[in-house]
Amino acid sequence: MSTTETVVENAGSWRGTDLGTRTVSYTERDAIIYALAVGAHATELDLVFEDRLRVLPTFALTLAQWAPDELGSRGAFDTKTALHGSQELRVLKPLPRSGEVTLTASVGEVWDKGAAAVFEVLVECEYFVATWSLFAPGSGGFGGERGPSKPAGPVGEPNVAAELATWENQTALYRLLGDMHHIHIDPEAAARINQPRPIMHGLCTLAASTLPLARELGVHPADLVELSGRFAAPAFPGQTLPVRGWRGDAESSDVTVDFEVGADTVAIGGARAKFAR
Structure with missing residues (x-):
């Protein structure tokens, strides 16, 4: 921006x-x-x-x-x-x-x-x-409605496990698609937001997570029909992040999975992907 x-x-x-x-x-x-x-x-x-x-x-x-x-x-x-x-x-x-x-x-x-x-x-x-x-x-306090609360997380143990392997040059490539914010390429810009090095684009991490999920679920990533997620913490190029999923009704006409990305620190939480089949 x-x-x-x-x-x-x-x-x-x-x-x-x-x-x-x-x-x-x-x-x-x-x-x-x-x-x-x-x-x-x-x-x-x-x-x-x-x-x-x-x-x-x-x-x-x-x-x-x-x-x-x-x-x-x-x-x-x-x-x-x-x-x-x-x-x-x-x-x-x-x-x-x-x-x-x-x-x-x-x-x-x-x-x-x-x-x-x-x-x-x-x-x-x-x-x-x-x-x-x-x-x-700094923009709140204007007397408006608070809006919806953060939804409750999935119940029970995950029944889908995948892995998101990022690589060191990923943000350098992704930023050429339009999001040129300096925090994704310049260590000095990253330091100004208290990060040790450039961080992944949230949209890159979110979108990238749908590919290993689709492979694990046996669906095609291009058949994605809905996606949502909350950016909870930064991820860094070169990290390998676990993806934990809670798949819905296996008999449904669509394949729906609630998921989160990250281990001790969750980078993307409250996420959901739906694939047509």
Whole structure:
């Protein structure tokens, strides 16, 4: 997000703000680079080979990244301290291999958490609906509703186990897809947010986790129809993170799994993925 020093006093006044419409274009090459950046294997030809290409649904989030950036650039919150709290994606139909997508963005709810505000940025098009939740310290206390509480975690022992293996150069590749924030590449920028080295993009970690999950569940990652997750702690390039899942009804027409990513420290919590089959 671009740096700004202007922050409105009443964050609630941004509710419903129209953030504009943009038409974004992409090529098969962009979709393939994305698949590689989130951990697709070279042997998964329908993710990395143009002749058989199926575009990963989470690629949509790179196309829509301009929307939360737009809200920050307008001065809704201090972009130096705001955090990406959680993400939702609902797939309406598969993205084409290449082409143009017209996206419309707006501010949904703005929740008052007291010391902070949570801004929801909604992006819609014919292919997907995506919602960013942005946690903005210092913007709360405007007298608005607190919003929903964090949902309860899964009950019982996990029945799905996978592993997310990241690599040292992953953020350097992923950032070329649109999120160029310095904390993902520059050690000095990472140090300014009290991190020992550059951190993974939350959206990269979330999307990457769906690939080992899909392999473990015996479904195709391009058949993802819903995804959500909360960014609880940073992950670092080169880490191998356990993915623990709680699969729902095995007889259902869809495959749904609640999951979390991380060991002693959970990087992504309260997550859910649904795959069509």
